[in-house]
Amino acid sequence: MNFYFAPMEGITGHIYRRAFHKFFPAPDTYFTPFISPDGNKILRNKEKRDVLPENNAGMKVIPQIITNRADYFLMAAEYLKSEYGYTEVNLNLGCPSGTVVSKGKGSGFLSRLNELERFFAEVFEKCSLDVSVKTRVGRTDADDWEEILGLFQKFPIQELTVHPRIQKDFYKGQIRMETFAYAYENWNGPLCYNGDIFTKESYEKLVSRFPKLESVMLGRGLLSDPYLIGRLREEVLPEEASRRATVREFHTQLMEEYGAVLSCDRDLLYKMKELWFYLLDSFEDSERARKQIRKCEKLSEYKVIVADLFDNHKLL
Numbered sequence: 001m002n003f004y005f006a007p008m009e010g011i012t013g014h015i016y017r018r019a020f021h022k023f024f025p026a027p028d029t030y031f032t033p034f035i036s037p038d039g040n041k042i043l044r045n046k047e048k049r050d051v052l053p054e055n056n057a058g059m060k061v062i063p064q065i066i067t068n069r070a071d072y073f074l075m076a077a078e079y080l081k082s083e084y085g086y087t088e089v090n091l092n093l094g095c096p097s098g099t100v101v102s103k104g105k106g107s108g109f110l111s112r113l114n115e116l117e118r119f120f121a122e123v124f125e126k127c128s129l130d131v132s133v134k135t136r137v138g139r140t141d142a143d144d145w146e147e148i149l150g151l152f153q154k155f156p157i158q159e160l161t162v163h164p165r166i167q168k169d170f171y172k173g174q175i176r177m178e179t180f181a182y183a184y185e186n187w188n189g190p191l192c193y194n195g196d197i198f199t200k201e202s203y204e205k206l207v208s209r210f211p212k213l214e215s216v217m218l219g220r221g222l223l224s225d226p227y228l229i230g231r232l233r234e235e236v237l238p239e240e241a242s243r244r245a246t247v248r249e250f251h252t253q254l255m256e257e258y259g260a261v262l263s264c265d266r267d268l269l270y271k272m273k274e275l276w277f278y279l280l281d282s283f284e285d286s287e288r289a290r291k292q293i294r295k296c297e298k299l300s301e302y303k304v305i306v307a308d309l310f311d312n313h314k315l316l
């Protein structure tokens with residue numbers, strides 16, 4: 001099985017990826033949070049830093065692009081190739097955010113199939129890189145999935161990653177496993193599953209139902225349990241104390257590297273709070289710490305809470 005680290009805007013940028021790759025059982029491939037090219041800029045400076053090869057040494061990274069304009073997509077893809085040597089880009093057809101969807105991008109593009117077909121026709125005619133797609137199964141109705149998949153089948157998509165939710169499910173609605181099963185049975189290229197794999201049990205259930213599945217993309221599961229890929233690969237993991245010490249080192253590296261690029265303590269605090277939203281799931285008796293971190297307003301207070309957590313709370 002190939003394991004992919006899902007793109008997660010605001011979290012899994014190059015600083016996070018590097019730290020993750022150094023300390024934990026690594027995925028085969030990382031996808032960058034989406035790059036959003038427009039008429040003014042192909043890539044913003046932050047996006048450039050995220051894809052710079054020296055910021056991603058030793059990792060296989062695939063940049064993701066979000067747009068509904070073939071010309072912007074092509075400009076960004078060719079730039080990623082000529083400037084940095086990338087050979088594959090991923091198209092985001094999944095983002096459920098209101099502002100993105102209202103512009104007809106992300107999962108919003110799934111309700112404009114004529115436009116999407118024209119987009120693909122131009123992209124696949126002109127793009128000199130491989131193009132993979134990460135998609136939801138519809139915008140307003142999963143019944144549209146057959147038609148969407150039929151459209152995808154007309155093009156040489158390198159790999160299709162399916163998150164079997166529709167836009168209005170956001171990240172919470174029930175996974176639509178029957179809809180994924182349709183892709184499993186009918187898609188004639190490489191297929192990757194994404195969604196709600198948080199434990200070995202949920203992974204085993206997935207592969208027992210879909211035994212020929214080649215790839216699984218993990219997002220929140222890896223943020224909550226950075227050892228998840230090791231568990232899924234049935235690696236022998238270090239004992240609890242050693243894992244906890246490693247998570248602590250990971251946290252220290254993130255604090256240092258984010259601290260060096262963010263302009264003030266408040267921004268750093270906000271960044272670290274986002275990390276703990278997921279990572280606290282891995283700690284025993286963490287409810288009090290969760291409240292404390294959420295309410296905390298000063299970096300000095302934050303450091304005391306986190307030190308106590310690492311000293312006195314075991315990893316599950």
Ligand SMILES: Cc1cc2nc3c(=O)[nH]c(=O)nc-3n(C[C@H](O)[C@H](O)[C@H](O)COP(=O)(O)O)c2cc1C
Pocket residue numbers: 006007008009010011032033034064092094095134163171194195196197217218219220221
């Ligand atoms: C905070 C956050 C940011 C995300 N950013 C992106 C993104 O930039 N591109 C993308 O395709 N999906 C993005 N996603 C969706 C994830 O890649 C993934 O599809 C989703 O979390 C479901 O997988 P999971 O259940 O393993 O987390 C984001 C999700 C979250 C929660």
